[in-house]
Amino acid sequence: MNRTLAAIKVENDVLAHNYHPLPVVIESAQGAWVVDVDGKRYLDCLAGYSALNFGHGHPALLAAAREQLDRATLTSRAFHNDRLGPFAAKLADLCGMQMVLPMNTGAEAVETGVKVARRWAYEVKGVPADTAEIVVAAGNFHGRTTTVVSFSTDEQARAGFGPFTPGFTVVPYDDLDALDAAVGERTAAVLVEPIQGEAGVVVPSDGYLAGVRRICDERRALFVADEIQSGLGRTGATFACELAGVRPDVYLLGKALGGGVVPVSAVVSSREVLGLIGPGEHGSTFGGNPLAAAVGAAVVDLLATGEYQAAARRIGAVLHGGLRELVGRGVTAVRGVGAWAGVDIDPAVGTGRQVCETLAERGVLVKDTHGSTIRLAPPLVATDDEIGWALARLREVLAARPGN
Numbered sequence: 001m002n003r004t005l006a007a008i009k010v011e012n013d014v015l016a017h018n019y020h021p022l023p024v025v026i027e028s029a030q031g032a033w034v035v036d037v038d039g040k041r042y043l044d045c046l047a048g049y050s051a052l053n054f055g056h057g058h059p060a061l062l063a064a065a066r067e068q069l070d071r072a073t074l075t076s077r078a079f080h081n082d083r084l085g086p087f088a089a090k091l092a093d094l095c096g097m098q099m100v101l102p103m104n105t106g107a108e109a110v111e112t113g114v115k116v117a118r119r120w121a122y123e124v125k126g127v128p129a130d131t132a133e134i135v136v137a138a139g140n141f142h143g144r145t146t147t148v149v150s151f152s153t154d155e156q157a158r159a160g161f162g163p164f165t166p167g168f169t170v171v172p173y174d175d176l177d178a179l180d181a182a183v184g185e186r187t188a189a190v191l192v193e194p195i196q197g198e199a200g201v202v203v204p205s206d207g208y209l210a211g212v213r214r215i216c217d218e219r220r221a222l223f224v225a226d227e228i229q230s231g232l233g234r235t236g237a238t239f240a241c242e243l244a245g246v247r248p249d250v251y252l253l254g255k256a257l258g259g260g261v262v263p264v265s266a267v268v269s270s271r272e273v274l275g276l277i278g279p280g281e282h283g284s285t286f287g288g289n290p291l292a293a294a295v296g297a298a299v300v301d302l303l304a305t306g307e308y309q310a311a312a313r314r315i316g317a318v319l320h321g322g323l324r325e326l327v328g329r330g331v332t333a334v335r336g337v338g339a340w341a342g343v344d345i346d347p348a349v350g351t352g353r354q355v356c357e358t359l360a361e362r363g364v365l366v367k368d369t370h371g372s373t374i375r376l377a378p379p380l381v382a383t384d385d386e387i388g389w390a391l392a393r394l395r396e397v398l399a400a401r402p403g404n
């Protein structure tokens with residue numbers, strides 16, 4: 001424990017306190033497991049908020065990165081590189097789309113999506129200059145930049161950071177009547193998460209995403225799906241939109257696209273939409289760098305097999321089967337699909353944070369959100385036995401009532 005406490009003290013002295021991490025100091029990680037500086041092992045049931053869908057140190061992803069490290073790592077888009085084209089072609093194919101705009105972080109993909117949608121509104125839909133609106137959902141999480149928090153409904157994410165970017169309309173999530181009323185002549189896009197991750201893995205009603213699609217078609221607005229957390233295997237499909245049988249106009253991707261190795265994000269869409277952006281109008285020094293492209297291509301190769309989507313369905317059966325039995329036993333509600341679950345902790349048992357801390361003591365890493373919810377998103381390489389083991393630890397922790 002000495003090394004853990006010492007490491008935490010160093011961090012707390014020098015780092016901005018923009019996070020409140022659980023008191024675990026990770027030193028190494030492999031597959032679904034991490035080891036702390038005192039040698040204690042934990043099953044990772046958060047997987048970097050789905051950035052680690054393929055687990056820690058996946059051999060194919062590390063091999064792709066290592067090979068590329070010795071060839072070329074950064075070229076800037078001032079030049080072409082031999083990795084970017086093949087990566088983009090594979091990714092577009094995976095998405096059933098035609099064009100890719102590579103960035104690094106999720107928030108940058110969202111910013112790019114906003115710019116591309118506005119450009120489309122002015123040049124294709126004919127919206128008068130500088131009046132385009134983007135409709136978003138309450139409870140959203142799309143990142144942390146000033147424009148993105150401009151349309152957040154989380155006061156903690158916004159307070160003290162204004163003035164905010166105009167041009168966004170917020171409607172309740174999973175409410176088609178409200179959406180129908182909000183989408184009009186000046187609407188460039190409807191931007192939603194097919195499942196709201198940060199909000200606590202909130203799955204909309206059947207028919208919601210199909211309704212979003214219909215409203216966008218009727219009013220001629222782009223359907224922009226933020227699949228940064230829900231996409232790339234987590235739900236048991238490549239995209240959560242697929243589960244609803246819906247195709248958006250624009251996918252925003254990130255997190256798992258970098259395989260847990262490097263930050264890789266992308267906007268993927270049609271030629272009609274992404275073809276509207278010309279040289280000098282948008283970009284990023286690191287976007288599409290050869291290291292990112294090599295890892296991203298290896299990620300797409302893993303997804304193309306369908307193996308990880310199948311693994312998410314298998315994990316989901318065990319996970320949700322086990323979690324359902326906890327409702328009424330320290331848990332008030334469970335949501336989610338595939339290897340993804342939001343679990344509301346009965347306040348009589350303790351806070352989400354207390355449950356996470358006690359679970360960590362017992363060797364399971366998860367993270368709380370919004371006070372009383374804990375989020376489970378194990379890497380898709382976890383076995384049924386490992387998921388069962390984590391569920392047993394959760395049962396123990398709930399029975400022990402960490403808040404008392």
Ligand SMILES: *Cc1c(COP(=O)(O)O)cnc(C)c1O
Pocket residue numbers: 049105106107108110141142143144193197198226227228229230254255
């Ligand atoms: C994490 C996340 C983002 C932001 O990604 P960053 O890489 O942290 O900038 C955007 N949208 C969703 C749905 C996310 O889960």
